[in-house]
Amino acid sequence: MSAVDSPVERVARPRPEAGPERAVWDAAATVTDPEVPVLTIEDLGVLRGVRIVDGSPVVDITPTYSGCPAVDAIRDDIVAVLRERGFPGARVDVVLSPAWTTDWMSDAGRRKLMEHGIAPPGRRAGGVVALGLGVRCPRCGSLHTRELARFGSTSCKALYVCQRCREPFDHFKEH
Numbered sequence: 001m002s003a004v005d006s007p008v009e010r011v012a013r014p015r016p017e018a019g020p021e022r023a024v025w026d027a028a029a030t031v032t033d034p035e036v037p038v039l040t041i042e043d044l045g046v047l048r049g050v051r052i053v054d055g056s057p058v059v060d061i062t063p064t065y066s067g068c069p070a071v072d073a074i075r076d077d078i079v080a081v082l083r084e085r086g087f088p089g090a091r092v093d094v095v096l097s098p099a100w101t102t103d104w105m106s107d108a109g110r111r112k113l114m115e116h117g118i119a120p121p122g123r124r125a126g127g128v129v130a131l132g133l134g135v136r137c138p139r140c141g142s143l144h145t146r147e148l149a150r151f152g153s154t155s156c157k158a159l160y161v162c163q164r165c166r167e168p169f170d171h172f173k174e175h
Contacts, residue, residue: 014049024050024057027085034073035154038116045104048095056089062100064156102175114138119171135171137162
């Protein structure tokens with residue numbers, strides 16, 4: 001089974017096959033997360049679905065947590081990009097169930113985080129969070145790290161420091 005055919009991938013990115021829904025998805029998928037701008041909302045797994053209702057696009061998003069302050073900016077950015085691409089009258093619905101999980105983050109998104117100095121979240125196997133020996137430093141690769149603060153530059157990240165290279169870095173928390 002390829003990664004695209006995996007059950008997690010189908011749930012995380014229920015990308016329409018074709019038609020106007022696919023065009024709406026592709027446009028919305030270009031919106032970046034304002035708190036982690038190296039990731040698109042598709043990479044992050046926040047883009048949950050699209051449909052056409054009475055001729056207008058409706059986009060469903062699930063925030064990384066229910067109090068996420070980036071939701072309004074993401075909503076405004078989706079509406080703006082859809083308007084620019086010829087889809088006026090778009091609506092964005094916030095869907096809280098099922099709750100977002102870091103399992104919905106794409107492999108490309110995890111690579112982008114690492115490339116930009118943010119330790120990506122681990123993967124859960126069968127819904128179980130594996131016990132890790134440490135958070136790998138995105139700069140030097142060392143597991144000899146420690147948490148400095150439970151909250152980093154945003155609520156969904158923690159601040160760590162590498163004991164080897166002495167560099168601080170954000171770690172995207174597992175959810």
